[in-house]
Amino acid sequence: xxxxxxxxxxxxxxxxxxxxxxxxxxxxxxxxxxxxxxxxxxxxxxxxxxxxxxxxxxxxxxxxxxxxxxxxxxxxxxxxxxxxxxxxxxxxxxxxxxxxxxxxxxxxxxxxxxxxxxxxxxxxxxxxxxxxxxxxxxxxxxxxxxxxxxxxxxxxxxxxxxxxxxxxxxxxxxxxxxxxxxxxxxxxxxxxxxxxxxxxxxxxxxxxxxxxxxxxxxxxxxxxxxxxxxxxxxxxxxxxxxxxxxxxxxxxxxxxxxxxxxxxxxxxx
Amino acid sequence: xxxxxxxxxxxxxxxxxxxxxxxxxxxxxxxxxxxxxxxxxxxxxxxxxxxxxx
Numbered sequence: 001x002x003x004x005x006x007x008x009x010x011x012x013x014x015x016x017x018x019x020x021x022x023x024x025x026x027x028x029x030x031x032x033x034x035x036x037x038x039x040x041x042x043x044x045x046x047x048x049x050x051x052x053x054x055x056x057x058x059x060x061x062x063x064x065x066x067x068x069x070x071x072x073x074x075x076x077x078x079x080x081x082x083x084x085x086x087x088x089x090x091x092x093x094x095x096x097x098x099x100x101x102x103x104x105x106x107x108x109x110x111x112x113x114x115x116x117x118x119x120x121x122x123x124x125x126x127x128x129x130x131x132x133x134x135x136x137x138x139x140x141x142x143x144x145x146x147x148x149x150x151x152x153x154x155x156x157x158x159x160x161x162x163x164x165x166x167x168x169x170x171x172x173x174x175x176x177x178x179x180x181x182x183x184x185x186x187x188x189x190x191x192x193x194x195x196x197x198x199x200x201x202x203x204x205x206x207x208x209x210x211x212x213x214x215x216x217x218x219x220x221x222x223x224x225x226x227x228x229x230x231x232x233x234x235x236x237x238x239x240x241x242x243x244x245x246x247x248x249x250x251x252x253x254x255x256x257x258x259x260x261x262x263x264x265x266x267x268x269x
Numbered sequence: 270x271x272x273x274x275x276x277x278x279x280x281x282x283x284x285x286x287x288x289x290x291x292x293x294x295x296x297x298x299x300x301x302x303x304x305x306x307x308x309x310x311x312x313x314x315x316x317x318x319x320x321x322x323x
Contacts, residue, residue: 045272049279056283095290099283106279110272210287214294221294224301231308238312 013216020213023206027051027199035199049107051199055207056099057125061163062211063093064132068160071153080226083149086156088218090135092211097129112176120173124166131159 031051037044066089074082104122105115116122135155142148170177192200 045276048276052280052283095286099286102282102286103279106275106282110270110275214290217294221298221301224298224305228301228304228308231305231312235308235312 009216013213013220016209016213016216020206020209023202023209027202027206030195030199030202035196036193046107046110049103051203052207053100053103053107054200055203056096056103058204059207059211060093060097060100060128061167062208063089063096063215064128064156064160064163066215067093067132067135067156071156074149074153075157083153084219084222084226085215086153087139088215088222090132090152090156091218092214094129094132094136096207096211097125097132101125101129117176119175119177120169121166121175121177124162124169128159128162128166131155131162135159 031048035048035051037047067086070082070086070089073079074086104125108117109115135152138155139148139152169175
């Protein structure tokens with residue numbers, strides 16, 4: 001797939017893409033042909049949903065951790081690249097968190113007999129998803145990206161507080177959600193056999209590589225959008241036509257109403 | 270619905286969602302690249318940023 005594959009780092013993108021999709025293929029093979037069917041109490045065949053549900057949650061945690069770190073870096077330095085990274089990672093975090101919130105109920109419906117329970121794990125995960133959907137809406141509706149970059153960074157930092165709450169909710173409160181990591185039980189041993197552990201960790205690696213590739217692609221897309229905005233502003237200045245407020249939709253990295261110079265926001269990169 | 274059907278739905282949702290996201294990114298990239306080519310052409314530069322004027 002020729003997504004954002006040009007430029008000097010094009011080869012690295014392609015290698016990462018090949019590694020990601022190859023590991024996905026290996027993980028799917030292991031999940032369906034190596035991992036054994038779970039006992040009925042865990043849902044039998046349905047337990048295989050766990051091999052995509054947990055890695056998707058893991059990747060969402062990584063994505064929101066990157067938003068947290070990049071947001072702190074952006075507030076400290078004001079460098080646009082951190083803002084781009086935070087935005088890209090938040091978008092991917094929402095995608096993978098959505099997968100968690102969809103695959104969970106698909107498992108729960110036949111096993112629990114209900115799609116949803118307002119228990120601690122499910123509710124805190126929904127709050128996490130809503131927080132970062134709000135983050136993306138805030139950025140999407142912004143007319144002043146410099147100001148919204150700071151506001152979004154604060155939201156990205158505060159929102160991350162929910163990640164440990166989601167993770168430890170099964171230990172802190174009584175929940176219907178299976179408690180603790182499935183790779184270990186209370187006595188420290190694994191509840192999974194060797195084939196299942198191999199399938200599980202291969203799925204974790206596959207989702208992590210897929211996320212890394214998607215993040216690289218998405219960050220490059222943000223850089224491309226900034227370059228377009230820069231050229232649009234330069235073109236309008238050269239043409240001598242002041243940019244009328246509201247005449248052109250603001251784009252990432254653009255300072256609203258900028259008519260007198262290249263965006264300082266972009267110059268910070 | 271059988272367990273296998275639920276399993277199929279779950280895996281289908283995951284890969285359709287990831288595929289859909291990739292298509293969205295690809296579409297955004299193509300739109301931006303077209304806009305970039307248009308702006309470069311209007312400012313008399315080639316896509317690599319070199320000025321066409323002597």
